[in-house]
Structure formats: C-alpha cells, structure tokens
Amino acid sequence: MGTNLLTNCIVYYNALIMSSYKSYCLDAGNEDQIKHLRLIPPASWENIILNGYYDMSDNDEHWNIEPEMKGLKLAA
Numbered sequence: 001m002g003t004n005l006l007t008n009c010i011v012y013y014n015a016l017i018m019s020s021y022k023s024y025c026l027d028a029g030n031e032d033q034i035k036h037l038r039l040i041p042p043a044s045w046e047n048i049i050l051n052g053y054y055d056m057s058d059n060d061e062h063w064n065i066e067p068e069m070k071g072l073k074l075a076a
Contacts, residue, residue: 006050007043014042017065024069036074 018037025033 010045010048011042013048014044018042020065021069021072024066033074040074 018040022034022037025031025037
C-alpha cells in the first residue's frame with residue numbers, strides 16, 4: 001500500500017508541474033517547449049530523491065510554482 005501511495009504522489013507532483021508549465025508556455029507563445037514536454041512521462045522520478053530527507057517545516061502552505069516556470073528550459 002505504501003508503494004502505491006508514493007507512486008501516486010510522484011505522478012501527481014509531476015502532473016502539477018507539467019500542467020503549470022504547459023499553461024505558462026501557451027501564455028508565453030512558446031510552442032517549442034510544449035513539444036519537448038510531450039516526451040516526458042508523468043511517472044518519471046528522476047527529479048525526486050527517494051532515499052533523501054525532505055524538511056517541509058519551513059515551507060509555505062501554498063507553493064507558487066509560476067516564478068519557477070520562467071527559468072525552465074526543457075531542451076535547447
């Protein structure tokens with residue numbers, strides 16, 4: 001059961017980032033980045049350290065992902 005929960009959390013987290021980035025690219029008129037976004041599976045976990053330690057005690061209740069999107073480039 002723990003594995004299913006972890007898998008669902010990873011897919012949700014990645015889908016949130018990918019959806020936000022797609023919206024940002026559409027608003028910015030950056031269709032080229034959307035082509036690269038389509039090649040990334042939402043179940044990928046390279047961006048998550050599974051045996052790492054995450055301290056969420058200092059995080060805000062609502063994370064604003066929009067500023068992060070401006071500097072993101074999937075491919076040159």
